[in-house]
Amino acid sequence: MSKLAKTSLPPIAALLLVVAAWQACERMFDPPKYLLPSPLEVVSAILKDPGKLVRATWRTAIAAVAALAISIVAGTLTGLLFSQSALLRRSLYPYAIFLQTVPIIAVAPLIVLWLGYGTASIVTVAVIISLFPVITAATAGLTHLDPLLVDFFTLHHASRWQTLWKLRLPTAVPSIITGAKTSSGLAVIGAIVGEFFTGYGTNDYGLGFLIRVTADQSRTAELFAAVLASTALGVMIFAAVSSAGAVILNRWYDPAH
Amino acid sequence: MNSGVATLNAATISLRSVGKAFADKPPVLSDVSFDIAAGEFVAIVGPSGCGKSTFLRMLAGLDRPTEGSIMSHDDANSVSRTAFVFQEPALLPWRSVTANIALPLELEGVPRLERNLRVHECLSLIGLSDADAAKLPRQLSGGMRMRVSLARSLVTRPQLLLLDEPFAALDDILRQRLNAELHRLWLEQRWTAVFVTHNVAEAAFLANRVLVMSAHPGRVVEDVAVPFATPRDEDLRSTPEFARFVGEIARRLRRTDTPALPAGLNPAAF
Numbered sequence: 001m002s003k004l005a006k007t008s009l010p011p012i013a014a015l016l017l018v019v020a021a022w023q024a025c026e027r028m029f030d031p032p033k034y035l036l037p038s039p040l041e042v043v044s045a046i047l048k049d050p051g052k053l054v055r056a057t058w059r060t061a062i063a064a065v066a067a068l069a070i071s072i073v074a075g076t077l078t079g080l081l082f083s084q085s086a087l088l089r090r091s092l093y094p095y096a097i098f099l100q101t102v103p104i105i106a107v108a109p110l111i112v113l114w115l116g117y118g119t120a121s122i123v124t125v126a127v128i129i130s131l132f133p134v135i136t137a138a139t140a141g142l143t144h145l146d147p148l149l150v151d152f153f154t155l156h157h158a159s160r161w162q163t164l165w166k167l168r169l170p171t172a173v174p175s176i177i178t179g180a181k182t183s184s185g186l187a188v189i190g191a192i193v194g195e196f197f198t199g200y201g202t203n204d205y206g207l208g209f210l211i212r213v214t215a216d217q218s219r220t221a222e223l224f225a226a227v228l229a230s231t232a233l234g235v236m237i238f239a240a241v242s243s244a245g246a247v248i249l250n251r252w253y254d255p256a257h
Numbered sequence: 258m259n260s261g262v263a264t265l266n267a268a269t270i271s272l273r274s275v276g277k278a279f280a281d282k283p284p285v286l287s288d289v290s291f292d293i294a295a296g297e298f299v300a301i302v303g304p305s306g307c308g309k310s311t312f313l314r315m316l317a318g319l320d321r322p323t324e325g326s327i328m329s330h331d332d333a334n335s336v337s338r339t340a341f342v343f344q345e346p347a348l349l350p351w352r353s354v355t356a357n358i359a360l361p362l363e364l365e366g367v368p369r370l371e372r373n374l375r376v377h378e379c380l381s382l383i384g385l386s387d388a389d390a391a392k393l394p395r396q397l398s399g400g401m402r403m404r405v406s407l408a409r410s411l412v413t414r415p416q417l418l419l420l421d422e423p424f425a426a427l428d429d430i431l432r433q434r435l436n437a438e439l440h441r442l443w444l445e446q447r448w449t450a451v452f453v454t455h456n457v458a459e460a461a462f463l464a465n466r467v468l469v470m471s472a473h474p475g476r477v478v479e480d481v482a483v484p485f486a487t488p489r490d491e492d493l494r495s496t497p498e499f500a501r502f503v504g505e506i507a508r509r510l511r512r513t514d515t516p517a518l519p520a521g522l523n524p525a526a527f
Contacts, residue, residue: 251393
């Protein structure tokens, strides 16, 4: 309990300090509401219609988690493919980097054009953004093997399949988890970017749509509330992936380290 | 001396003018020829860079000689069952002790029931309790991990056991204890063993033959029979004969050292 207090009290105190300073600035300079709402105004924007914010957050969460799951599976499979052939890796890896460098803002409307309005487009945008870290991490983990263990498997006539299943994949688990952690935040960002360009249907929208509409209409307090919800969602998904990863890694590394 | 009992369970090895060179570099090994009889325990000592590890890898079939030929066979087969004990335990950290020992049998497709039986047999052979058997490698001491690595090699019932400085990282007392255990296992099972080491006393205690190598390129310069009867025990180490023999091997080893260094400077790490 005291350990928990030790790790969680300082950031909470820092947050309270910033919020207090923000509220104080509001009092002193009194900027227009559409430029900078006060913390209290943001809170009242949340409380005015909490159901709307929760529904939007839930929508975005589902899209982000789906995209993250697809990225973890597809990224690991790509890494498996790359680990089986150096030629394949050299031929295709440069194109995987496209995923990292593509300006998603430009591509997202195209995807909506191709896949239509709704979940498919949003999840696709999120996958494009969150796939690359898993591919790199999985490829690195699947190809950097302990040379002694490679010798051992060769000496005992292990098949390609056995080496993959009993050596490569378990060796890569820690790096795949690291990749998934990086991707978890990106999946949320990707889902929000996707929702910028399309909704899920009439009266059903995610945080991205909410952010766009409130920004367009200068409902800044509500915009702040949506941004806050986005950030909280990102942190929550990251925390979930981190703790799942810690449980799995417990078997790989000494928890004392 | 070696009692020379050749059994079906041990490999015979013959090397004929074996050389090994890696591209664009001076040869690592040059013109190495000798035979190892079934059930012999041969220790190889030599300075760093004499190609001892390359030599073991070639015996294991993990690497090919660029010159000459290596044959390792038993009476029935042209290729013998080989196991390798590395410098490090090289265990899979996510597998329990039992699952680690079972790994080579899994790879070779031994049915589960027989696998369990043989793993259990091996556990008692190396003195691991059932509680230790369920642990992960990280929960064991360095010496225990090396024992597990040894068990993982023996579980395949090898005809040829190759050991690449397996105890180099352990402290002296532990090393001597594991030497005694290895000696006992060899007497019981009588595989052919090739043991690479920097430690001359270890070679003298374990082997019935010591090959002394020189470096640049690696060659076998001495082939010395070890004059101590088996079984051997810890008392052997404190006899004057043992000290004299170790001293003699160490002297011959020093003679092989590269003469380019100034007198009095001896880099050989033993």
